[in-house]
Amino acid sequence: MPLTDIAVRTAKPKAQQYKLPDERGLYLLVHPNGGKYWRLRYYFLGKEKLLAIGVYPDVSLKDARERRDEARKLAANGTDPGVAKKAKRAAAVASEANTFEAVAREWFMVWSAGVTPKYSCKVINRLEQDVFPWIGGVPVADLTRPMIADVLFRTATRTGRSHESKDRQVVGTAHRELSHINQVMEWACVHRGVPFNPCYGIQKQLPKEKTKHHAAITDPVKARELLLSLASYKGSPVIRTALALAPLVFQRPGEFRKMKWADIDLDAGEWRFSASKTHVDHMVPLARQAVALLRGLHPLTGRGEYVFRNRQNHADCMAEDAINNALRRLGWDTQKDITGHGFRAMARTILAERLKTPPDVIEMQLAHKVPDRHGEAYNRAKYIDERRRMMQAWADYLDELKAGPQGGAKVIQLRGAA
DSSP states (O other), rough: OOOHHHHHHOOOOOSOOOOOOOTTEEEEEEOSSSSSEEEEEETTTTTTEEEEEEEEETTTTHHHHHHHHHHHHHTTTTTTHHHHHHHHHHHHHHHHBBBHHHHHHHHHHHHHHOOOOOHHHHHHIIIIIIIIIHTTTGGGGGGHHHHHHHHHHHTTTTTTOOTSSSTTTHHHHHHHHHHHHHHHHHHHHHHHSSSTTTTTTGGGGOOOOOOOOOOOOOOOOHHHHHHHHHHHHOHHHHHHHHHHHHHHOOOOOHHHHHHHHHGETTTTTEEEEOTTTTEEEEEEOOOOHHHHHHHHHHHHHTTBSSHHHHHHHSTTOOTHHHHHHHHHHOOTTTTTTTTTTTOOOOHHHHHHHTTTOOOOHHHHHHOOOOTTTTTTOOOOOTTTEEEHHHHHHHHHHHHHHHHTTTTTTOOOOOOOOO
């Protein structure tokens, strides 16, 4: 006799599980804990098999009968319902594993091992806040160019967040998000068999990002004023040395503040480290003035790891904003006048215009990639003699600039073309 809704709903558990049969192989299995499970007994290729088709009350009697009929139809057409169910489940699992968010997190785990924790945190935050909510659940194979463009235009046209100007559009963030999405899709093409990367062509359609340059001083008259101001700093000897050394070596602030004693050879006058942006070994020739500054600081911080140790935690390097804070205390506007990063632009400009240094020599010393005619992007020993002469000439020029009339330092011609 077929089951009724009332019979299913009022079925009570017993000490042992029992069955309430319906029709054509369908029955309700009632467990001692009160659980009610739909089961279907069917035959395929002469063998009796059992198929689980749902749990009551999520699957009603009517739904169970519909699933029974679908399963029986599959069996009649030569498909085992149990095998079909497993295949469907496997496809669902594979689809979930191939969503953009799943693939992005897989890419991120590998990619983040090669960058700083601070930068990797920024990247995953952008993805979680601006990308995953919109396309995170879409399988990578189903992502289209309009879907991605919609996410990026939503970012590019919104107003800035609390730490940004309220009326500024975060176009730069949209461009960076496109870069992250592009890398994820390239990963998907290689590791998930996605046939093409839909990111192609989107960048040209995004609003152009306004380039923001770091504040820098490139006029010798103003540079002399800056150097004299740095020399007047009355704070800690660590920051005082850092302010004096930064213009001499003009490296990226993150690498400069993390300078380690183990990377410095004072006798050879060399500082060696791995450049953060190019990920290649880089060497900075140290002028006599730079060596003297480091020798003077060594008795204070030489027992530790970092040249410029943190004021509060001696096991760490100086704070990220230490140089800019010192510049502000000296009266310099780090938005308009000079920043720690601005020493690079100051050196690049004055070396080229006043000391007539070949551009490739300057770029190599800035740890920029300088391809040569053989396609070689970087060689830390390239132009090494020219770079040594340049760094000493630069230090001498800065000394003359401080000592002589405003802007009156002599021009030193570095011989030899790059």
